[in-house]
Amino acid sequence: MIDFTFAQMLEALLLAARWTVLLSLISFFAGGAVGLVLLVMRVSRSRVLRALVRIYIEVFQGTPLLLQLFIVFFGLPLLGIDVSPWVAATLGLTFFTSAYLAEIWRGCVEAIPKGQWEASSSLAMNYFEQLRHVILPQAARIAIAPTVGFGVQAIKDTALVSIIGFSELAKAGTEISNATFKPFLVYGLVALIYFALCYPLTHYARTLQRTLYGSR
């Protein structure tokens, strides 16, 4: 047993929390970018593209994130590609997030009335012009609240990457708890830090919901 002061524990956890924040941001933005590409393919007129994306989404939504991380981290080296925990974590989270965001956003695009497609078609706009100027601006409005809501989920999901040895908040909690034999205190602090990260977002999502749907 090693003696840590409370301040030392908190400091170590907060330092580790930086990685959680960074990982969340990367997975959210990279996942968002990939998700946007998937979305455009998912609502396109090409049957092949739609089918490909559907398979992608079903695979990543239908299997546990934990297994996806295992497959990237332990599976790729078997193919001769060595991945660091950092790369594996980023890749795994990006796949997972992109699949979910694409599916959330598809729902938002499909909520836009068919008349909007018809009106923009009859004005001679092509598919990308319709998406860019007519459909996505309206879909984005509906998408903001569920997207921020999913962001909260994405922060909590980063805890899973501790299992492949990536030292973020959850992993640091385990290490400190093992060293100090004070699991209740340490994990309590870990939970509080997660809460402090997530609560503002939850709150923000709720505000957005109100302001976006309350008025126009």
Added chain:
Amino acid sequence: MALVETVGVEKQFGATPVLKGVDFSIERGQVVSIIGRSGSGKSTFLRTLNGLESIDAGSIQIDGARIDARHGDLRALRLKVGMVFQQYNLFPHLTAGENVALAQIVVKKTPRHEAHAVAAQMLERVGLGDKFGAYPDQLSGGQQQRVAIARALAMKPSVLLCDEITSALDPELVGEVLSVVESLAREHMTLVMVTHEMRFARAVSDKVVFMHQGRVWESGPPDEIFDRPSTVELRRFVQ
């Protein structure tokens, strides 16, 4: 040569034939009303004219743009054809002026200030010169429909299609939309309208087309169609 000409246009929804060979033509500057019972194929036919519905056989030629069952440049066709819908279908995230300006900017690459000037002019033409900055949900149904007409006109189409454009309106708002259509007719805009407003169709049309069971059943000048129908189906319909 006719401005709009269709030859043997056929269309099926699944196994159900909706259009069974529609031959139709109109000259530049004509106003044509298509009447008929619901299910007669009149709206579907109108929608084939700008490619919103594909066709299974036949061909459509509008002011030099041509499509048939297999191919056709939809963009070229749609640049010739404007369309106004029953449900207005304005873009709710844009103001009235931006609604009218958007396609000019995006499709025709008109500079923004020019497009906005045209938009202001078109809104003026439909009597909404003061509504440039209003969002669709701040406008009445009649006003929204007039913005929709302005939006279609701004693309300078050769022909304007109107698909039951007063059917979704409260009765007291129908007049303002019809009077805009009437003014377009007076200015010799080529118009094809599907309508239930028989009195209006009779007053403004050069030609009335009665569709029945996916075919042009009877067509001719309004007086002939409404006063001297030659088929029993039309006689029943106009009574």
